Amino acid sequence: MARINAVITGVAGYVPDYILNNEELSRMVDTNDEWITTRTGIKERRILTEEGLGTSYMARKAAKLLLKKTEVDPDTIGAILVATTTPDYVHPSTASIVLGKLGLKNAFAFDISAACCGFMYALDVACKMIQSGVYKRIIVIGADKMSAITDYRDRATCPLFGDGAGAVLVEGTTEENIGLVDSYHRTDGKGLPFLHIKAGGSVCPSSRFTVDHRLHYTYQEGRTVFRYAVTAMGDDCDVLLKRNNLTKDDIAHVVCHQANLRIIEAVSKRLGIPMEKVLVNIQHYGNTSAACMPLVLWDFESQFKKGDNILFTAFGAGFVNGALLYKWAYDGKTAADKK
Structure with a gap:
């Protein structure tokens, strides 16, 4: 089969x-x-x-x-x-x-x-x-x-x-050499203090106190998150490249989570992959969390060619991180014209 x-x-x-x-x-x-x-x-x-x-x-x-x-x-x-x-x-x-x-x-x-x-x-x-x-x-x-x-x-x-x-x-x-190639995901449970929402869950249910003290919004310690994010995303991509006998030159596009342009640029530098290959639309949408990556695919679909190696990498709350290696399966320009 x-x-x-x-x-x-x-x-x-x-x-x-x-x-x-x-x-x-x-x-x-x-x-x-x-x-x-x-x-x-x-x-x-x-x-x-x-x-x-x-x-x-x-x-x-x-x-x-x-x-x-x-x-x-x-x-x-x-x-x-x-x-x-x-x-x-x-x-x-x-x-x-x-x-x-x-x-x-x-x-x-x-x-x-x-x-x-x-x-x-x-x-x-x-x-x-x-x-x-x-x-x-x-x-x-x-x-x-x-x-x-x-x-x-x-x-x-x-x-x-x-x-x-x-x-x-x-x-x-059943066509060979396209689609998902490999993935590498990790979670570091130490991230809770640095990026979270304090109230609204079972540990601290909603109450008049939590609302009055504005505890239902995102709290972030930016410098710590920046440092962990750059290191994790860079290392995760390196794992996939080495595991699949690829070099930075084999990668056509990098789809980073759109958290911060400085983070994206730092990951690019760490990988040695030029920013020309890194897809960025953060200037228009900001950080849309789970929507970032598919919105990048949507915006840049016309640039993708069948057989392109694409690296996905992201980092988020809970200090979840990872990378995914994917080989694009169709002519993106033809499909993008249907928008």
């Missing part, structure tokens, strides 16, 4: 219409465009402002565009995986809401919570599910409404985050 390879066969994305640029942000908190740009590389971010809409709304928008673009029969979708840190509710899963809105009849759905590594982890899981031969098609979505957990009084963190969603279709093929 021929080996089944797992390939991405389509990419789509969604970002809200409202643009919060640095000039407007500087009227909300003590900051300015120069300070934000030089430290983060971010010029603007998209914010979902409509009342009553959450992560599932953006995820559904991206998934609907994906189905339209790929022209697949929705009844052939076997599963939906949604990577998110900002679910609509504690339960049910955001993925189940997306599935219901899409009206899929033959699929099951679940969420993956791995912060900024969520999409990369979910993609790896979906590929392994496809390789098992049990599933034919799986939709993987990375989506986050980071504005819901951002304190717009905190000048250190509020310039960083935006909202968005991206989706990919993963299918099986």
Whole structure:
């Protein structure tokens, strides 16, 4: 029996219409465009402002565009995986809401919570599910409404985050030398003190005290996160390159988590891969957590050629990190024209 390879066969994305640029942000908190740009590389971010809409709304928008673009029969979708840190509710899963809105009849759905590594982890899981031969098609979505957990009084963190969603279709093929090649993922449990939300979970449930003291927003110690992120992402990519007998020259593109331009540049330098190969859209969207990577694929799809080696790498809360090596499976320019 021929080996089944797992390939991405389509990419789509969604970002809200409202643009919060640095000039407007500087009227909300003590900051300015120069300070934000030089430290983060971010010029603007998209914010979902409509009342009553959450992560599932953006995820559904991206998934609907994906189905339209790929022209697949929705009844052939076997599963939906949604990577998110900002679910609509504690339960049910955001993925189940997306599935219901899409009206899929033959699929099951679940969420993956791995912060900024969520999409990369979910993609790896979906590929392994496809390789098992049990599933034919799986939709993987990375989506986050980071504005819901951002304190717009905190000048250190509020310039960083935006909202968005991206989706990919993963299918099986017996064609050789394309699709998922290898992955390497790790978690360092020491990260809790440096990047977290203090309240809202079972350790510190929501209360009047937690709301009054603004404990439901993202807290980050930036310097520590920066140091760990650069080291981890660089080392993880090195592992995959050595394990697969590749050099930096064999890599066509690097898809980094879009946390901070300085982090991305430092990872590029550590790997010895020029920034021309590193795909960056953080200036337009900011850090959208699990949505970052699929939004990069969506924006740069036209540059991908069949057979391109692509390195994915990310780092996030909990100090989760990893890298994934993937060989692109189709002519991206032709597909991107269907946007």
